[in-house]
Amino acid sequence: MVRTLEQAQLTELARGFSLLGSGGGGSTDLLELMIADAPLWPIDLYAPDDLDPDTPCLAAAYVGSTYLLTERIPDLDPFVSLIAAAERWTGVRAEAVCSLEAAGMNGLTPLLLAADRRIVDADFMGRALPRVDQVSLFADRVPGTVTVCSSGADGIVLVATDRAADVEHVVRSAVVQAGGVGPLVIAGFTVGELREHAILGNHSRALELGAAFEAAATAPLSELAVRLGGRMLGTGRVTGVEASPTDPHASTIEISDDRGEIFRIIGRSEFLAFMRNGVVEAATPEIIVTIDSISRDVLLVDGVTFSRHVAVIALPAPAWWMSTPERLRHVAPAAFGLDGLVPAA
Structure with missing residues (x-):
């Protein structure tokens, strides 16, 4: 069924995508400013079943360090040249667009294209993930895809392969160059292929999460966790943030509560695992959310700083990744080089 997004729902939608980011995905602030007053509203949100399955589709996102976008504001039409290159390669116009990751700022990114393309409620991650090779299309080795990114100074890189590692390596190099x-x-790919190879309904889920979050603005944190459909992992004060001696991108955040329990969150660009007194209680692809206990801000990984009082909530993992062992291996802790972080039964 087609769902209509109203401009007044943007804040709730963005809040929901922040929650689905699991501490990553980038701040939604910039995209909210770009979209809020754009002549796009109201925006129709289509389920894949609402459209002809043969409708050509594309996914749009920002990759790399989204923090840099606060220093180098993007163009109003950053995807025009990339889409033109992709459509020249495929020979068809993509009439629909979905999210690469329906989390953080990239949950909102497809809305930039709402003026001339239909927005499909589907994405390829279901939460924030750091690597292009973790796209569900590539996990399922869907043939015929083409990936296009900027290499800076109006340069474009096009990668036509379903080998996920090749796409990741080439795109990462281009992003550094840019x-x-x-x-x-x-x-x-087509809208019909989304039914099997994408995570469906995360825009709707984000809207529901954002509405629940706003409705529980003054409720106890334990009630907030319940309203979000998650479970409370713990609350306390951050007593340490330690960089990994073996992985420059990883850190361990230590939290102490008033009962003497010690919690640890393992993070990279997203939160990947939560431990209580050395026992793993949650791990990716579960969505680990950290919230400032006082301001109720949804925190990115680098926002969890010393002495901050926080609450940690686990939201259910996207069912798509849990459906087969082959899919799960792409997003389990071992995929990030973190062995042994399997939640206790």
Whole structure:
């Protein structure tokens, strides 16, 4: 069924995507400013079943360090040249667009294209994930895809392969060349293929999460966890943030509560695991959310700082990744080089 998004729902939608980011995905602030007053509203949100399955589709996102976008404001139409290159390659116009990851700022990114393309309620991650090779299309080795990204100075890189590692390596190199962040488009698939190879309904889920979050603005944190459909992992004060001696991108956040229990969150660009007194209680692809206990801000990984009082909530993992062992291996802790972080039964 087609759902209509109203401009007044943007804040709730963005809040929901922040929750689905699991501490990553980038702040939604910039995209909210870009979209809020754009002549796009209201926006129709289509389920894949609402459209002809043969409708060509594309996914749009920003990749790299989204923090750099606060220093180098993107163009108003950052995807135009990339889409043109993808459509020249495929030979068809993509009439629909979905999210690469329906989390953080990239949950909102497809709305930039709402003026001339239909927005499909589907994405390829179901939460924030750091690597292009973790796209569900590539996990299922869907043939015929083409990935296009910026290499800076109006340069474009196009990768036509379903080998996920190749796409990740080439895109990562191009993003570095472009200055650390840039737009990316994946095309060469249809709306019908989303039904099997994508995570469905996360825009709707984000809207529901955002509404529940706002409704529980003054409720106890334990009630907030319940309203979000999650479980409370713990609350306390951050007593330490330690960088990994073996992985420059990983850190361990230590939290102490008033009962003497010790919690640890393992994070990279997203929160990946939560431990209580050395026992793993939650791990990716579960969505681990950390909230400032006082301000109720949804925190990115680098926002969990010394002495901050926080609450940690686990939201259910996207069912798509849990459906087969082959899919799960792409997003389990071992996929990030973190062995042994399997939640206790």
